[in-house]
Amino acid sequence: MSDAPLILGLDTSAAHCAAAVVQGDRVLASTGEEMARGQAERLMDLLQELLNGQGHVWGDLSALAVGTGPGNFTGIRIGVSAARGLALGLGIPAYGVTGFEARARLAPNGATVAIPAPRDMAYVTGDAGPALVPMADVARPAPAPTPAALAEAIAGQAAALWPTPPAAPPAPFYVRAPDAAPARDRAPTLLP
Numbered sequence: 001m002s003d004a005p006l007i008l009g010l011d012t013s014a015a016h017c018a019a020a021v022v023q024g025d026r027v028l029a030s031t032g033e034e035m036a037r038g039q040a041e042r043l044m045d046l047l048q049e050l051l052n053g054q055g056h057v058w059g060d061l062s063a064l065a066v067g068t069g070p071g072n073f074t075g076i077r078i079g080v081s082a083a084r085g086l087a088l089g090l091g092i093p094a095y096g097v098t099g100f101e102a103r104a105r106l107a108p109n110g111a112t113v114a115i116p117a118p119r120d121m122a123y124v125t126g127d128a129g130p131a132l133v134p135m136a137d138v139a140r141p142a143p144a145p146t147p148a149a150l151a152e153a154i155a156g157q158a159a160a161l162w163p164t165p166p167a168a169p170p171a172p173f174y175v176r177a178p179d180a181a182p183a184r185d186r187a188p189t190l191l192p
Contacts, residue, residue, distance in 0.1 A: 005062035005162045009155025010047060011147065012039040012079035013071030013099060014116075018147035019043075019050050022155040028054050032147025040078045061092055065158030067150065068096040068173040070115055070123045070130065076172045084169050095158035096170030100125050102153040107142035114141040123175050130175045 004024025011018045017039045018032035029050055035042065051057060066083035069076040080096070087094035100123075103113045114122040114135065122135045135141070145153065 005159060006056065006060050007063045007065055007155045007158050007162070008047065008051070008061050009065040009067075009097075009151045009153075009158065010043065010079055010083060011067035011102075011151050011154055012043060012075040012082075013067045013069050014075060014147075015072070016147035016150075017042045017046055018151035019047050020148065020151035020155045021050055021054055021056065022152065022159050024159060025156070027152050027156075030148040030152045032149075032151060034147065039075055043078065043082055058086075058090055061090060063087075063092050063158055063162060064090075064094040065097055065154045066094060066170050067102060067154050068098055068170055070099055070117070070173055070175040073172075073174070076174075080170050080172055087169070093165050094170050095161060095166045096168075096173070097154045097157045098173045099123070099150075100130070101157050102150055103142060103145060105153040105156060106145050106149060111140050111142035112138050114138040116144065132176055 006023050009020045015036045016032050016034050020030035021028045031046065031050055064083045064087050066079045068080060083094045099115045100113055103115065107113050112124060114124050117123050117132055120135050121132050122138050124131055124133055124138060
């Protein structure tokens with residue numbers, strides 16, 4: 001058994017459900033399934049299958065890593081809440097990794113990390129911070145990674161940070177507000 005940390009990375013920030021197991025700088029296994037919906041129902045089984053396939057159990061994990069976005073609002077919340085719940089239950093740290101950090105690990109030199117967004121837009125980072133811009137305005141966009149490669153990069157980022165504990169639990173990383181808005185009506189008064 002290696003002394004390197006065993007880290008399970010997961011991502012549901014887009015129309016996919018993906019996971020990877022890394023030990024140190026070695027990818028043991030990864031998988032990704034394209035899906036427009038159903039990540040919440042599929043995620044835990046996918047993680048269990050990945051661990052079983054490598055002969056590992058939940059108690060073998062040193063840490064978790066999760067993609068925190070930007071991306072699909074609901075998908076991000078599914079992944080982050082799963083990672084936080086598992087970390088709490090297993091008593092291990094969970095690292096939040098932004099889509100920018102993960103894709104930067106995969107992008108060729110000189111390429112722009114651009115995360116696809118709805119309506120032919122893209123999330124990019126710049127001097128002013130993250131922004132939403134038209135995809136056509138992105139110069140030299142990096143190739144889009146497969147869901148499995150994205151999960152590998154998320155787990156790899158956490159492995160690179162190990163053993164430094166995360167500063168805070170993973171939290172969604174949004175560049176723009178969600179399309180849904182809170183109700184404008186005043187909430188009803190509750191009786192004592």
